[in-house]
Amino acid sequence: MKKPLAFRLRPKTLDEVIGQRHLIGEGCVLRKCVETNQLFSMIFFGPPGTGKTTLATVLANEIQMHYRMFNAVTGNKKELEQIFAEAKFYPGMVVIVDEVHRLNKDKQDLLLPHVEDGSITLIGATTSNPLHAINPAIRSRCHLFEVKALTQEDIEQALQNAIHHPDGLNDRVTIEEEALHIIARHSNGDIRYALNILEICAVASEGCITKEIVGQFSSIPNTGIDSDEDGHYNTLSAFQKSIRGSDVDAALYYLGLLIEANDMDSIERRLLVIAYEDIGLGNPGACARCVQAIDAAKRVGFPEGRIPLALAVIDLCLSPKSKSAEHAIDAAMQSIRYASYSIPEYLRYTPVNMKEEDKYDYGRDDLWNKIQYLPDKLKDEHFYEPMLTSSYEKTLAQNLEKLRKIPRTKNLAQLKRNYPIK
Incomplete structure (x- = not known):
């Protein structure tokens, strides 16, 4: 059975790799690794189809280091133990771990000492942000390199190569310029996606891939949105x-x-x-x-x-913006986390052994805005500060300014005497 086009055209040398000039260009880090014949444990992260695993295999081939592939999802401890046994005959053997962010704790525990002592060189590949998804113990032992989405020009170059390459389509078909642009545009930097579309279009065509044929198999762009990525x-x-x-x-x-x-x-x-x-x-x-x-x-x-x-x-x-509510609740919660204070007795649901004159009066709405509600040590704290970005909040701010000018007290008995019922 014939292998997929994307697999057949995987680069074997750095010079065959398309894109990623920030890593493999003249004087760049991975080029230097090849030139100095030295490899370090590293993690490649970036979108799907950008060549992370390919880069890993190319590096191992260029430096002529023995390597083995391991999938963090489907691979098991027995496979890892076989790899470690093999590494005894090939010191520093490269272990390329696909989906490295999915390594469970057992597999990590097995890997770590071998990465630590250099008996294996780990090259991980992941579509996730390593700062969030990779275990710190693994991350601290590896260099992190971002593999970027390919440009539309990069994808078009790869498609042209695939059409002419002896292991590719070997000039059995041609492609309209507009059809080439559509595939490259829809691929969203994913070279594997582009080559898969090219391959099925080549099968469906009668010698020339047109934009109509492309439209049958790639009607919308590859957005790269995955709920888990x-x-x-x-x-x-x-x-x-x-x-x-x-x-x-x-x-x-x-x-x-x-x-x-x-x-x-x-x-x-x-x-x-x-x-x-x-x-x-x-x-x-x-x-x-x-x-x-x-x-x-x-x-x-x-x-x-x-x-x-x-x-x-x-x-x-197009609305006015205000983060004042978020800032206010965050300020209040910061105060809560700093220290705990008792709720004033007159605000409690059922105050015990309190004189009637010291109790909160549910019938005196004229006094409510003169009562101290915060605990004593917080009585002068202001958590809410208005943002005057709208007429609505400006009105709130004006009301707040008036309210903050009114003295508040915890002496409810004296307050009631100062404001007797008329």
Whole structure:
């Protein structure tokens, strides 16, 4: 059975690798490793289809080091023990670990001493951010290198190579320029995705790959969003930052990516967080409208649900922003974590052995704004500070200023005497 095109065309030398000039260009770190015939334990991280595992095998081949592949998901302890036994005959043997972020504790415990003493050279590959996903014990023993998504020009070069290469399509087909551009554009920097599309298009064509044929097998771009991978969180992060920065066009773009991924749950959670965290008291009405828009979108589902969601995003983007509520609750919680204070007795649900005149009076609403509610040691603390970004919060600020000028007291008996019932 013929192996896939992407597998057949895997580079065997650094000069055959497309892209990643920041790592393999003249004078760059991986080029230096090959030139000095020295390799270190390292982790390659980046999007799918960018050549992380390929780079690892190329390095081992270039330096002529014995290597073995190990998958962190499917591999077991017995396989690792066989690798360690083999490494005794090949000191420093390269062990290429795919999905390295998924190594469980047992496998890590087996690997660590061999990486530590240099009996094996670990090269890990992962699509996750190693600062979040890789165990610190593994991470501290490896150098981290980012493998970046390929440019459209890089992908087009790889496609042309595949058409002409003897191990590729060997000039059995041609491709229209526009069809080439579409595959490269849709691949989103993923060379494996591009070569897979090229291969099936070559089979479906009658000697020439046209844009119509490409359209049958690649109707929408490869977004790279996966709920378990960094692409998902990066998109959500860009979505929120775009709304916070009032860039309505960018926010709609990232919303579109999430809609294409059919990820209603993430859209709902992120929009609610954005509404109350970033807009907040700048425009409370927009927060309420956001909830209504999400409810409408969930009721009708996709594709129509995109319309109320777009409405909410535009509304939030162009609204005045205020993070004063978030800052206020964070300040209050910081105080709580610093020290614990007793609630004043007159505020307790059932105060014990307290004279009637010292108790909180539920019928004296004229006194409520003159009572001290914070514990004594916090009585002068101010957690809420208005952000004057909207007319609404300016009104709140004016009211707050008046209220803070009123002296507050914990002597309720004296307060009642000062303000007798008329």
